[in-house]
Amino acid sequence: MKDAKKLVVALLVLVAAAAITACGSSDSSTTDTSGEENVPVSGQFAPVADAPAGDSKVDGEAELTRADGGTTVSLSVTGLEPKTEYVAHLHTGGCDQADPGGPHFQFKKGGSEEPPNEIHLEFSSNAAGEGEAEASSKREVPIGEAGSVVIHSAEGESHHEAATEGSGEAETVMASLFVHEGVDHSKEGPGHGAQPEHAHSEKIACAELEGAAAGEGEATAGAGEDVPTIVVRDGEPVGGIQTLEFSAGEEIRFRVSSDAAEEIHVHGYDIAKDVPAGGTIEFDFPAELEGIYEAELEGLGVQIAELRINP
């Protein structure tokens, strides 16, 4: 009888231990990424959806390496227009968004739209349509925020506009901070400090680095100005049902872009908005109900996101 008692006691302790460790381990799994610091992240370039016809064969690779507290981004591409100027930026989002890459990556969010606050790479293609570039920064891009590298045509970026806006000093800053390969410096007149919406139509190719991780929610949702965007394509959320976490009392903000016209319905809160084909709508309402609520494409009855509102 004594043995049976000991057995049960041991069993109870085991169950308790298992229960508590099971709980603890699920917490720690998300933060343990420190070991990956020096591992380069890379992605393949692919033309964006509305790339100009001449750039539809763009191929190549982008790579980002974090080392000694700094960051180096390099790219190597083929299939470009011969002898043409290009510029590439590090973006926070993934390539699957309606606006590929989303906003530019910035060390200080909402700060300067020029290096060193952003990472830009300028280069020209050779006669065979090949190009390479590398840029380094003395600061480390936080893990999960290096979403993608997006190549723009430099021609599309208005030199005149930039000049009149007086962003000329950027030239010297860039020259001192960045190593450019195959770039004709004399022609440099970066205009990418201009409005981001300009950049949209000029995008040529996108290489995803950590875009998927950033798109998962927390990195994008928690990052100050960045509003998470759910991309709907062919009646389904790109990357699966997105989880967006909020705390009760704060603002729930997210965007939905869709390739087809749909009504987006947030259950529980019972808020519905129409998104036009190829358009983007933004939701912005206070998180006053706690729990898990679905957002779905009302017409198709397909869930695209779950909103978790924690107390």
Add this chain to the structure above:
Amino acid sequence: MNFLPLAHALASRQDLPVPAWLFAWGASIVLVVSFFALAAGWRTPRFEQLHERSLGAGVSRVLLGPPTQVLCGAVGVFLLGFAVYAGLEGTEAPDRNFALTFLFVTCWLGFPFFSAIFGDLFRPFNPWRAIGRAAGAGFRLIAGQRAAHVAYPEKLGRWPAAIGLLAVVWLEVVYGKGGTGFNPETVATATLVYSGYTLVMMAVFGAEEWCERGEVFSVYFGMFGRLGIFGTRDGQLERRRPFAAATTWATIPGSAAVVIASISTTSFDGGQEGAFKDGIETVYGWFLDWGASPTLSLRLSGTIFMLLCFAGVGLIYLLGVRGMRTVPGAPSLATLRVGFAHTLIPIALAYLVAHYFSFFVFQEQAQFGFLLSDPLGTGTTDLFGTVNWEVDYKVLSANAIWYVQVAALIAGHVIGLMLAHDRALVYWPDYRNATASQYWMLAVMVAFTCFGLYLLSVANG
């Protein structure tokens, strides 16, 4: 993985998983309570007798008299008929049709919750029993003799109810998953089919006999009713000791299967988007690879996991029973298996409260709000002026829900332990042997309660 999107027919909201700190507290309290139970058991059974007190002949005459019986039965038949009518004729939108909320929330959850407090509330309103008894009375009137019934096979016991219980939950959470099968029309049709089956069985075996053993809802709701404080005996309404009536519930074969089916189906539903999600998706992927359609794959994988839950819960109980056999002076395995089945009823209730309490509170606002005034969801009727009463999700905070969930599991655990301890004192006159046998039931209960806590803490992935 491109998993089928889950359209929840009724619930547009889910509970947040219980946070880690509360899980740890809950598990700790369960263990402390359990050790305490080992140390401080009483030595004579306390719940094995009902200790009933009559509420008085007058009360019994009014509440149990033929007029009340006929009235309650008529209400039951009317509501069932109305739910079927709404299901067939009303809107196809599940959340706007009276039928689904009434059958699967108000009745399916309401009867267990309230019967567990007040005693079996379903019996007087049971529409099939009412029809069966009316038919029997008609037969007597015309033929001048009682209808002859086939003797119910004793060994079959409550197995038809256990299997029926699995089938009902299967219809709701497996077949209806993905939003394809769980629409008002399907449910109304299923209700009609079930009604036909039930009435045939009543005609064959007799209404009361079938309600006691085979009729899913009578058996299932009646099981929880055994925990409640009111009951009837010899036509008298009585107050009895809480939980005491449960001690005589499991004497019919197959009763253990009913309570195990209850625990396992709730576990399955609670875990299918949390603890079992990865497993279900894996099996779902296998079926897809074998060429099954997504809907079929989803249903097959869900069915497999529901049956695995049933087998798993059953196995844990049988292991506990098997362990008790090793204690000197133990009765036969069959006796023990039947003898401790009722101790799982509080656990089954705790699971039900933990998983569906908030859903019930929210959805009943719809039931007594817009669904009452516009039962068909046409948008044109407003019978009671409540058509604009929507669900207010602010009535329960996430914290309140968590505390209720964890408190329910702990309370179920404690009541289960008390009933088991009591039953052990009946089988083992020697107090020390009785206590020894309870190490095993304690392990079973701790397993179920911690599993319940675990399901809550990983809910919804």
